[in-house]
Amino acid sequence: MEGRRMQRFDKLPGTVEVSAESTAALLRELVAHLRENRTQLREEWVRRIAESKLLAAMTREEIFAEATSVYDNYVAVLESGSVEALQAYARDLSERIIPRGVETHEVVGIVLLLRDVLARSLFKKYQSDFGLLNRVLDAYEPAANRIANTVAVSFVQERERIIRQQQEAIRELSTPVLQVRERLLILPIIGVIDPQRARQVTEQLLRGIRANRAKVVVIDITGVPSVDSTVANHLVQTVDASRLMGATVIVTGLSSEIAQTLVTIGVDLSKMKTVGDLQGGIEEAERLLGYKVMMEQTADKLP
Amino acid sequence: MVTLVKSEVRVPINSGADILTARLEGRQLASEAGFNNSDLTVIATAISEVARNIVQYARTGEIILGVVQDGNKRGLRVEARDDGPGIPNIELAMQDGYSTGGGLGLGLPGTRRLMDELQIDSKVGRGTTVVATKWIR
Amino acid sequence: MRVPILKQGGYLIASIQSALSDQDLLQLRDDLAEQAGRFRSRGIIIDVTVLDIMDSFACRTLRSIAHILRLRGAETAIVGIQPEVAFAMVQLGLALGEVQTALDLEEGLALLNQRTQLGNAGEK
Numbered sequence: 001m002e003g004r005r006m007q008r009f010d011k012l013p014g015t016v017e018v019s020a021e022s023t024a025a026l027l028r029e030l031v032a033h034l035r036e037n038r039t040q041l042r043e044e045w046v047r048r049i050a051e052s053k054l055l056a057a058m059t060r061e062e063i064f065a066e067a068t069s070v071y072d073n074y075v076a077v078l079e080s081g082s083v084e085a086l087q088a089y090a091r092d093l094s095e096r097i098i099p100r101g102v103e104t105h106e107v108v109g110i111v112l113l114l115r116d117v118l119a120r121s122l123f124k125k126y127q128s129d130f131g132l133l134n135r136v137l138d139a140y141e142p143a144a145n146r147i148a149n150t151v152a153v154s155f156v157q158e159r160e161r162i163i164r165q166q167q168e169a170i171r172e173l174s175t176p177v178l179q180v181r182e183r184l185l186i187l188p189i190i191g192v193i194d195p196q197r198a199r200q201v202t203e204q205l206l207r208g209i210r211a212n213r214a215k216v217v218v219i220d221i222t223g224v225p226s227v228d229s230t231v232a233n234h235l236v237q238t239v240d241a242s243r244l245m246g247a248t249v250i251v252t253g254l255s256s257e258i259a260q261t262l263v264t265i266g267v268d269l270s271k272m273k274t275v276g277d278l279q280g281g282i283e284e285a286e287r288l289l290g291y292k293v294m295m296e297q298t299a300d301k302l303p
Numbered sequence: 304m305v306t307l308v309k310s311e312v313r314v315p316i317n318s319g320a321d322i323l324t325a326r327l328e329g330r331q332l333a334s335e336a337g338f339n340n341s342d343l344t345v346i347a348t349a350i351s352e353v354a355r356n357i358v359q360y361a362r363t364g365e366i367i368l369g370v371v372q373d374g375n376k377r378g379l380r381v382e383a384r385d386d387g388p389g390i391p392n393i394e395l396a397m398q399d400g401y402s403t404g405g406g407l408g409l410g411l412p413g414t415r416r417l418m419d420e421l422q423i424d425s426k427v428g429r430g431t432t433v434v435a436t437k438w439i440r
Numbered sequence: 441m442r443v444p445i446l447k448q449g450g451y452l453i454a455s456i457q458s459a460l461s462d463q464d465l466l467q468l469r470d471d472l473a474e475q476a477g478r479f480r481s482r483g484i485i486i487d488v489t490v491l492d493i494m495d496s497f498a499c500r501t502l503r504s505i506a507h508i509l510r511l512r513g514a515e516t517a518i519v520g521i522q523p524e525v526a527f528a529m530v531q532l533g534l535a536l537g538e539v540q541t542a543l544d545l546e547e548g549l550a551l552l553n554q555r556t557q558l559g560n561a562g563e564k
Binding site: 319320322323326327330340341343344345347348349351352355410412413414416417 | 459461462463492493494495496497522523524525527528529531532533534
Binding site for chain 3: 202203206207209210213214215237240241242243244245246247
C-alpha cells in the first residue's frame with residue numbers, strides 16, 4: 001500500500017494535492033514510528049533536557065518519569081487530534097511542578113526540545129525522499145505546534161490560578177474582621193473600596209459570622225469618605241446577608257452627609273440599626289448580647 | 304474575542320427535576336474552570352433561576368453550558384433557550400432596583416446581578432434565549 | 441427524598457439532608473403543616489445547612505411554610521443558611537421577609553424559646 005501511495009506522489013513532482021486522508025495516513029505512519037522508537041527518542045530528549053539545564057529543580061528520576069508521561073501524551077495527541085486529554089494532563093502536571101519552582105520558560109523549553117527531537121527523527125527516517133519528508137512535516141508541524149501551544153497555555157493558566165488563590169489568601173489576611181468579644185464582630189471599613197474588594201470583604205464577614213458564631217456585627221464606615229449607589233447597595237446587601245445568618249447588624253460612623261446620600265439613593269434606613277460612632281455601636285452591641293443572655297436566663301426559669 | 308474552550312454541556316429542561324441537573328452540571332463545569340466556592344454558588348443559583356423560567360413559562364427548553372475564554376479571562380457561559388411564549392416587554396422585565404425587592408416575575412435583574420453579563424433575545428410567539436456569562440476574577 | 445422531621449417537646453425539627461427538588465419542598469410543606477397540627481407544635485425549625493443554593497422557589501416555599509404554620513399557632517425559624525448561599529440570595533434579591541433566621545440549630549432553639557415564651561410577642 002505504501003508503494004502505491006509513493007507512486008502517486010511521484011507523478012506530480014513539485015505540485016502536490018494533499019488530501020485529508022493522506023495527511024491522516026501520514027500522521028498514522030509517523031505515530032507508529034514514534035511509538036516504535038519510544039525508548040530511544042525519550043532518552044534522547046531527557047539527555048537534551050539535562051544538557052540545557054532546564055528543570056533544575058527536579059531530580060533526574062522525576063524528569064524521566066514526567067518525560068515518559070509527556071512523550072506518551074504527545075504521541076497520543078498526534079494520533080487523536082484532540083487536545084482535551086492533553087490539557088487535563090498539562091494542568092495536572094503544572095499543579096505538581098509549579099510548587100517545585102518550575103517556570104514557564106522551562107516548560108515551553110522542554111516541549112520545544114521534544115518537538116525538535118521528534119522532528120530530527122523524522123528527518124532521519126525520510127531523508128531519502130525530500131517530497132515525502134515535506135509532506136510528513138506538513139502533517140507533523142501544525143500538530144506539534146498546537147501541542148506546544150496547549151501545554152504552554154495550560155501551564156500559564158494553572159500558574160494564574162495559583163496566583164489568584166494566593167492573592168485571595170493575602171487579601172483575607174489583610175481584611176479586618178475583628179472579634180472583640182464573644183459573638184461580636186467588628187468590621188471597620190476604610191477608604192474607597194472597589195466592587196471586587198467589597199464583595200470579598202462581605203464574603204469574609206459572612207464566613208466570620210459562621211466561624212465565630214457571631215450574633216452581632218458592627219460595621220463601621222467612619223473611614224468611608226463618600227458613598228455612591230454601588231457602595232450603598234453593597235452595604236445593604238451585606239446587612240441583609242448577615243441577617244440571613246441570624247446576626248444583628250449595627251452600622252456606625254454614618255455621617256449626616258452619607259445618611260442623606262443613602263436616603264436619596266433610596267435605601268431604607270429604617271431597616272438598618274445605626275449608631276453615631278463606633279464606641280456607641282459596641283455598647284449597643286453589648287447591650288443586645290447582654291439582653292439576650294438575660295432573656296435566656298428568664299426563659300430557663302419558666303416551666 | 305470570546306471562544307469556547309471545550310465542548311458544551313447540554314441539559315434538556317422538561318420538568319422541575321431537570322433544574323437540579325442543570326445546576327449540578329453548571330457547578331461541576333464552573334469548578335473545573337477554576338471558580339471559587341462563592342462563585343460556584345452564585346452560578347448555580349443563576350442557572351436555577353433561568354432554568355426555572357423555562358419550566359414555568361415555556362414548559363420545555365434547554366440549558367447549554369460552556370467554558371469560554373476571552374484573552375486572559377476565563378469564564379462560564381450559560382445559555383437558556385426555549386420555544387415558549389416569549390417576553391413581551393424585555394425592558395420592563397429587566398427593571399428592578401435592589402431596594403424595591405425581587406423574587407417576583409422572571410428574576411432577570413437578579414440574575415444579571417449574579418452574573419457579569421446578560422443578554423436576552425426574545426420574540427413573542429417565537430421563544431426566548433437568555434445568555435449569561437460570569438468571568439473568573 | 442422526604443425530609444425527616446423530629447419532634448422535640450413542643451417543637452418540630454426538619455433537617456434537610458440533600459439538595460431538594462421542587463416536589464420535595466412541597467412535600468415538606470405538607471408534612472410540617474400536618475404534623476404541626478397533629479402535635480400542636482409551638483415552634484418549627486427548618487435546618488438548611490446542607491442546601492447548596494436557595495433560589496426563588498425555595499424562598500417562596502419557605503415563606504409560605506412559615507405563613508401556614510403561623511396560622512396553626514407555630515413560629516418558624518430557618519437555620520443554617522451558609523455564607524455563600526446568603527450572599528447569592530441577597531444578590532438575587534431574595535428576602536425571607538418576616539421569617540426568622542438563626543445561625544444554627546442551637547441558636548434557632550434559643551430564638552424559638554424567646555419567641556414562644558413571650559406569648560403574644562410572636563403575633564407581630
